[in-house]
Amino acid sequence: MKFKGTKYSAIGLLSLSLLLSFFAGRSFLEMRNPKPIFAGPDVKEVKHLSDYAPVLAGTPEDPRVYVMEGEQKGGTVFILGGTHPNEPAGFLSAVTIVENATLERGRLIVIPRANPSGFTHTQPLEGSPQFFSVKTPKGTRSFRFGSRRTNPIHQWPDPNVYVNKEGQKLAGFEIRNLNRSYPGDKRGYLTEKLAYGIMELIRKEKPQISFDLHESSPEYPVTNAIVAHEKSMELATMAKLNLDLLDIDMKLESSPANLRGISHREWGERTTTNPILLETPNPSQGRLRGETTADLIVEGKDKYYLSAANKGLLFTDYTEKGLPLELRVAQHLQTVEEILSVFSSSNPEKAVSFKKIPDLSKLNEKGLGPFLTGIN
Amino acid sequence: MKKSKILNSAVLALTILGLVFAIGTADEEGESPSFEQPILITSIGQSPGAMMAKVLAKRVELEFVFEPTATAEQLEEMDVNTVVAVVGASGKGLGAAGLDIDDEISRVNELICKANELEIPLIVMHIEGAQRRGDMSNQLINKFVPESYYIIVQKSGNDDGLFTQLSDENDIPIKQVEKAAGAAPILDELID
Numbered sequence: 061m062k063f064k065g066t067k068y069s070a071i072g073l074l075s076l077s078l079l080l081s082f083f084a085g086r087s088f089l090e091m092r093n094p095k096p097i098f099a100g101p102d103v104k105e106v107k108h109l110s111d112y113a114p115v116l117a118g119t120p121e122d123p124r125v126y127v128m129e130g131e132q133k134g135g136t137v138f139i140l141g142g143t144h145p146n147e148p149a150g151f152l153s154a155v156t157i158v159e160n161a162t163l164e165r166g167r168l169i170v171i172p173r174a175n176p177s178g179f180t181h182t183q184p185l186e187g188s189p190q191f192f193s194v195k196t197p198k199g200t201r202s203f204r205f206g207s208r209r210t211n212p213i214h215q216w217p218d219p220n221v222y223v224n225k226e227g228q229k230l231a232g233f234e235i236r237n238l239n240r241s242y243p244g245d246k247r248g249y250l251t252e253k254l255a256y257g258i259m260e261l262i263r264k265e266k267p268q269i270s271f272d273l274h275e276s277s278p279e280y281p282v283t284n285a286i287v288a289h290e291k292s293m294e295l296a297t298m299a300k301l302n303l304d305l306l307d308i309d310m311k312l313e314s315s316p317a318n319l320r321g322i323s324h325r326e327w328g329e330r331t332t333t334n335p336i337l338l339e340t341p342n343p344s345q346g347r348l349r350g351e352t353t354a355d356l357i358v359e360g361k362d363k364y365y366l367s368a369a370n371k372g373l374l375f376t377d378y379t380e381k382g383l384p385l386e387l388r389v390a391q392h393l394q395t396v397e398e399i400l401s402v403f404s405s406s407n408p409e410k411a412v413s414f415k416k417i418p419d420l421s422k423l424n425e426k427g428l429g430p431f432l433t434g435i436n
Numbered sequence: 437m438k439k440s441k442i443l444n445s446a447v448l449a450l451t452i453l454g455l456v457f458a459i460g461t462a463d464e465e466g467e468s469p470s471f472e473q474p475i476l477i478t479s480i481g482q483s484p485g486a487m488m489a490k491v492l493a494k495r496v497e498l499e500f501v502f503e504p505t506a507t508a509e510q511l512e513e514m515d516v517n518t519v520v521a522v523v524g525a526s527g528k529g530l531g532a533a534g535l536d537i538d539d540e541i542s543r544v545n546e547l548i549c550k551a552n553e554l555e556i557p558l559i560v561m562h563i564e565g566a567q568r569r570g571d572m573s574n575q576l577i578n579k580f581v582p583e584s585y586y587i588i589v590q591k592s593g594n595d596d597g598l599f600t601q602l603s604d605e606n607d608i609p610i611k612q613v614e615k616a617a618g619a620a621p622i623l624d625e626l627i628d
């Protein structure tokens with residue numbers, strides 16, 4: 061049978077493709093709407109990073125800054141989540157703190173979405189889903205799974221080689237990687253401006269400790285790790301020994317002195333803060349994974365990772381139970397809590413301590429859902 | 437008659453007990469020299485393990501000097517009676533200290549020679565578990581653990597039995613701990 065095109069079939073096909081483009085476009089643009097984060101009981105002020113670095117005002121890289129305060133005076137601690145929007149436990153740990161934590165002493169400054177532009181797209185060729193969701197007692201809540209880098213729609217084109225402010229030579233696309241752009245540049249590329257903004261916040265707020273919350277592939281040696289600058293290594297070590305007793309195995313890693321542009325190096329070199337970067341294992345980000353589904357992000361179950369684990373190729377324990385997101389968030393939050401408590405007991409006048417935080421025992425008991433209802 | 441029999445047995449039992457005890461103590465004394473404070477805590481390979489030892493030494497209030505890159509010349513100037521060296525190679529740690537693996541091996545070699553010359557005994561620890569058992573770490577373990585007078589190892593770092601083997605071959609007492617924190621009471625007990 062032969063189909064002969066007519067005016068009407070042309071109009072039909074054209075309308076069909078317009079319809080398809082409409083739905084595809086709508087779903088694509090949906091990624092640019094940030095999902096809400098709800099200010100919890102101890103959030104005293106919600107600012108923008110441009111309050112510290114006006115150069116960011118009106119750009120796609122002006123993240124919200126949540127300032128939390130306890131009953132009593134103390135020190136200041138900075139928590140950065142979402143540096144890499146494809147590392148959901150880092151982002152969700154910061155969200156969980158903003159929405160739930162209460163403080164006894166001190167101030168906490170939290171940015172859950174460090175690179176907002178990175179949340180507006182997914183990485184090409186990764187097959188990542190646009191969203192994942194967590195079941196809460198109030199229904200399912202969905203979050204964005206983004207990209208490691210700034211959206212090229214916001215910063216383009218990439219050079220062939222990126223030489224950052226510290227002279228470190230990197231692959232061209234790393235010019236859109238926030239965690240290669242420190243100390244940033246007020247007049248540089250957008251991501252460098254963002255890095256500069258974060259440096260400004262640290263310079264102005266003078267936090268005693270600054271956290272950068274990440275995840276990494278289970279097959280990458282630096283996972284289940286506390287990466288510390290020389291000046292924060294003793295603090296990290298004390299916390300690590302306490303975490304051992306809770307059966308949370310966080311290894312210590314030194315911040316490499318000769319790889320420049322990374323948060324734990326540049327924050328430590330240029331400000332008074334003690335930088336700490338945390339890594340939990342994330343199968344939805346690793347190279348060995350199979351199909352990348354929203355379930356993989358949340359449950360962390362993947363048969364290829366299981367077989368790699370059985371061959372001893374992973375740098376983390378891995379069983380058929382997977383690596384659930386709530387376990388990874390618990391690992392982050394317990395580590396933050398442990399570091400703050402070690403710091404506070406040796407610096408009582410600069411103490412920052414939680415009254416309530418969903419830590420390991422609470423998340424083990426209740427799961428993550430009850431802490432993400434968005435209502436406090 | 438009956439009474440003296442009981443007495444005899446009691447004396448015999450006590451004698452045996454005493455002998456066993458004496459042999460036991462003599463044995464222990466024969467194996468490990470006495471370790472005294474203050475101690476030098478140093479690293480073999482510049483991993484964060486040395487910092488862990490420092491934190492543990494603080495916990496049990498040992499008097500110590502912390503110098504991860506201590507040299508033979510520095511040891512000569514120091515007033516220490518025991519060297520506690522934590523073995524574990526870290527490329528990043530070496531990089532931060534401006535050393536490569538060959539620099540590190542020759543530094544530790546010279547340090548141990550000097551310690552022997554000054555009759556300062558060496559305790560080697562490995563407390564970062566299986567993850568700190570890569571090729572570079574193994575090279576350092578095989579080279580320097582045999583030089584020690586006492587080995588403390590965290591269990592998962594000895595999964596393949598390397599430390600037990602080095603202890604057997606070189607007749608060095610070894611203590612295995614479940615978790616790194618378990619090394620603290622051992623140091624406390626071991627070092628006067």
Ligand SMILES: [Zn+2]
Pocket residue numbers: 143144147274275276
């Ligand atoms: Zn990351």
